[in-house]
Amino acid sequence: MYRIRFHGRGGQGMKTAGRILGTAFFREGYEVQDAPRYGAERRGAPIFAFVRADKNPILERGIIRRPDLAVVADDTLAPVPAAGVLAGVDAHTLMLINTHEAAETWRQRLALPGRVLVLPASAEVEDRAALPQVGAACAGAAARLVGVIGRDALERAIRQELGHLGEAVLADNLAVALHAFDLMADEAGSLTERPPQIADAWQPPDWIEIPFEGADISAPAIHGALTSELMQTGLWRTLRPVIDRDRCNRCWWVCSTFCPDSAIRVDGEGNPHIDYDHCKGCLVCLAQCPPHAIRAVPEHSEQGGGA
Amino acid sequence: MNRVLITGNLAAAWGARLADIDYCPAFPITPQTEIIETLAAWIDKGEMPGRLVTLESEHAMVTAAGAAAATGVRVFSATSSQGLLYALEMLYTVAGWRAPFVLVNVSRGLSAPITLEPDHNDILAARDSGFLQIHCATCQEVLDSVLMAYRLGEDPAVRLPVLVNLDGFYLSFTREPVAIPDPAVVREFLPPFDPGTIRFRASAPESQAVAVLSGGPYSYFRYEMHLAARNGLAAYDRIAAELEARFGRAWPAVEAYRCEDAELLFVMMGSFATKAKAAVDSLRAAGWRIGLLRPRLLRPFPEAAFRRWMAGKRGAAVIDQNISLGSGGVLYTEVTAAIHGQPAMPLLTSFIGGLGGRDIPPEEFFEMARIARDAAERGQAPPPRLLYTADELRETRKLQVLAKVERARLSGGEQP
Incomplete structure (x- = not known):
């Protein structure tokens, strides 16, 4: 059985990537299971999709614990624990990263035990949540790495999954996916299946007895104010609002009032300050600021490179 | 088609x-x-x-x-x-x-x-x-x-x-x-x-x-x-x-997967039961005689099919993806009632897992098979077991810290 995970951000087309690959496998005569898994169901938040394919009916379900291939559409996610990119990645796992950096750099940076391949990132865009056709590129590359999917099956799968979006969108995605497919020619078949699991020995689960605890502890109540401060939603941001101090007229209230996450604080002099640990990058402030004193900067460039 | x-x-x-x-x-x-x-x-x-x-x-x-x-x-x-x-x-x-x-x-x-x-x-x-x-x-x-x-x-x-x-x-x-x-x-x-x-x-x-x-x-x-x-x-x-x-598709009231010559059974319903099938295949590859019984029909409850398939088996692990609070697994109760008083019935062991979508990995199925087999050999069932690991409790503890449970504990006067 082939087990493949796609990691990206909401909006980057990971569900579509899974569907394209699933349909391509299906067209090649495989039994298939594909599904997306959303956490926060929000543009920019980490999500993943998975595909299983086998010649026999598939009995496994749910998340893929030990992938044969993990595709990372957005390299800024690779080091983010909440994205789970590295979960279950072992020496058998092939990693494919969409990045401007070298495979060896990522192998060392993430201490990856298996092979790492690079999908050369296409032209950089401002909003990482809308990387153009990155989902199609990932699906195309993955299809070639599997080695059992033909160019024709990939093309038909893309037509089937994206045909409803119109000829222009379809043509763009086809070009990108087939280019990625061709780029991986030397690595065709690099992805291999694990042998079927035989239950002759296994690590016993670390089961415990949950102790009784009083309702003051065990009721699902939140006893403190502002606990959401500890949830750093800033990592969802793909565009960062930056305040131009020269243009800000210190109105003291517009941006901070309209911010849906209360992530803008105004100090005693009327200067607004953005809390980047919690700003999700919705850019409502940018749209509301009367003197246009807020601009949007790509998050990945602000973080000093990445890809 | x-x-x-x-x-x-x-x-x-x-x-x-x-x-x-x-x-x-x-x-x-x-x-x-x-x-x-x-x-x-x-x-x-x-x-x-x-x-x-x-x-x-x-x-x-x-x-x-x-x-x-x-x-x-x-x-x-x-x-x-x-x-x-x-x-x-x-x-x-x-x-x-x-x-x-x-x-x-x-x-x-x-x-x-x-x-x-x-x-x-x-x-x-x-x-x-x-x-x-x-x-x-x-x-x-x-x-x-x-x-x-x-x-x-x-x-x-x-x-x-x-x-x-x-x-x-x-x-x-x-x-x-x-x-x-x-x-x-x-x-x-x-x-x-x-x-x-x-x-x-x-x-x-x-x-x-x-x-x-x-x-x-x-x-x-x-x-x-x-x-x-x-x-x-x-x-x-x-x-x-x-x-x-x-x-050309068979959907019996109770699906029996590789049960004919089985000594042990998993009993489960819903989509997680296909995971149990995968575990049956892995266990059989290692020499176990085990199968899966899956009720498709829950109401009316197909007791007769359960009695027919369970007769002569040694043990069964009933895995409930539900919990009747204050009692335990609902399917376990139903199956127990169905086979009670019937001759040559297996010893049932009760497991609760998959609550709120919690995954059940293959190793847990293998372990449940082992526990059901050992219980059948001893002739005594262990207490019901919630599938829950130390790691999961640690994760929950982190959430409790976020929820400031320790503050509640302090205000409860447990510590000065």
């Missing part, structure tokens, strides 16, 4: 479409919404006939479904979790009207705390409502079960509404190959609804939901529902045999 990759939600919608439904009262809820969105789009584009109406709540939706069914038309609806429970009063009520329709439930754990992920406490809350229940493990089964459910509920010896259950996410949002049968063949299997005496016509008043103020008539009406539900057992077997003959 057209084999396509579709989600469990699409499969449910296809079931309704192929059943030629007349009416679908609807209310959205995650993870069910895709079903009614799909039906709405098809009806809007004229790809299927029928009327879809959005109601203001699930309570109203099930009332509308029951009322429409009582006029003699074919009705479909779908909900999930909190929605099913919001409609619970009307589930009992419309079942008592003895007008058949099909309600799909996309399983999702119940609040509090609220979740989106699946377990079976929602559907089991409707266990005693008079709705018959079919539980699915694959997307194909969802489509076929909707068709079977109409045959079952509309059988003159039954005439009760039917719930078809699929697990949220694991089926609802997961694509699998599904054979969509030819509408002409479906019509042979499921002809247009013949409502018989179910009617509501101008100048011919009928009254539902009458009151009876003593136990005698009340017991009569309720027990008649019980007898009708029991008639569902024979009707189900007949319908399943016919479906197999027409479509």
Whole structure:
């Protein structure tokens, strides 16, 4: 059985990537299971999709614990624990990263035990949540790495999954996916299946007895104010609002009032300050600021490179 | 027959479409919404006939479904979790009207705390409502079960509404190959609804939901529902045999996977049961004689099939993806009652796992098989076991720290 995970951000087309690959496998005569898994169901938040394919009916379900291939559409996610990119990645796992950096750099940076391949990132865009056709590129590359999917099956799968979006969108995605497919020619078949699991020995689960605890502890109540401060939603941001101090007229209230996450604080002099640990990058402030004193900067460039 | 990759939600919608439904009262809820969105789009584009109406709540939706069914038309609806429970009063009520329709439930754990992920406490809350229940493990089964459910509920010896259950996410949002049968063949299997005496016509008043103020008539009406539900057992077997003959797919009331020569059994329902099948294959590859029993029909409960398959087995691990708070696993209780007092029955061990969509990895199935085998050898069952690891408790502790539980502990005066 082939087990493949796609990691990206909401909006980057990971569900579509899974569907394209699933349909391509299906067209090649495989039994298939594909599904997306959303956490926060929000543009920019980490999500993943998975595909299983086998010649026999598939009995496994749910998340893929030990992938044969993990595709990372957005390299800024690779080091983010909440994205789970590295979960279950072992020496058998092939990693494919969409990045401007070298495979060896990522192998060392993430201490990856298996092979790492690079999908050369296409032209950089401002909003990482809308990387153009990155989902199609990932699906195309993955299809070639599997080695059992033909160019024709990939093309038909893309037509089937994206045909409803119109000829222009379809043509763009086809070009990108087939280019990625061709780029991986030397690595065709690099992805291999694990042998079927035989239950002759296994690590016993670390089961415990949950102790009784009083309702003051065990009721699902939140006893403190502002606990959401500890949830750093800033990592969802793909565009960062930056305040131009020269243009800000210190109105003291517009941006901070309209911010849906209360992530803008105004100090005693009327200067607004953005809390980047919690700003999700919705850019409502940018749209509301009367003197246009807020601009949007790509998050990945602000973080000093990445890809 | 057209084999396509579709989600469990699409499969449910296809079931309704192929059943030629007349009416679908609807209310959205995650993870069910895709079903009614799909039906709405098809009806809007004229790809299927029928009327879809959005109601203001699930309570109203099930009332509308029951009322429409009582006029003699074919009705479909779908909900999930909190929605099913919001409609619970009307589930009992419309079942008592003895007008058949099909309600799909996309399983999702119940609040509090609220979740989106699946377990079976929602559907089991409707266990005693008079709705018959079919539980699915694959997307194909969802489509076929909707068709079977109409045959079952509309059988003159039954005439009760039917719930078809699929697990949220694991089926609802997961694509699998599904054979969509030819509408002409479906019509042979499921002809247009013949409502018989179910009617509501101008100048011919009928009254539902009458009151009876003593136990005698009340017991009569309720027990008649019980007898009708029991008639569902024979009707189900007949319908399943016919479906197999027409479509080549067997959906017995209790699926038995590699059970013939088995000494040990897993007993499980829903989509996680396919994981148990994978574990059976892995264990058999290592020399174990083990199989899986999976009830598809939960109401009426197919005791006879359980007795037949369990006779002569040594042990069985019953895995419940639900918890009756203060008792334990519901399926464990049901199976125990079914085999109690019968000769040569296996020793049952009870496990609870998969609550709120919690995964059950292969190693846990292997360990449950080992525990069931050791218990059978000793002749004594261990206490029920919740599948829960030290790591999971550590993760929960982190959430409790976020929730400032330690502050509550301090204010409780445990520490100075």
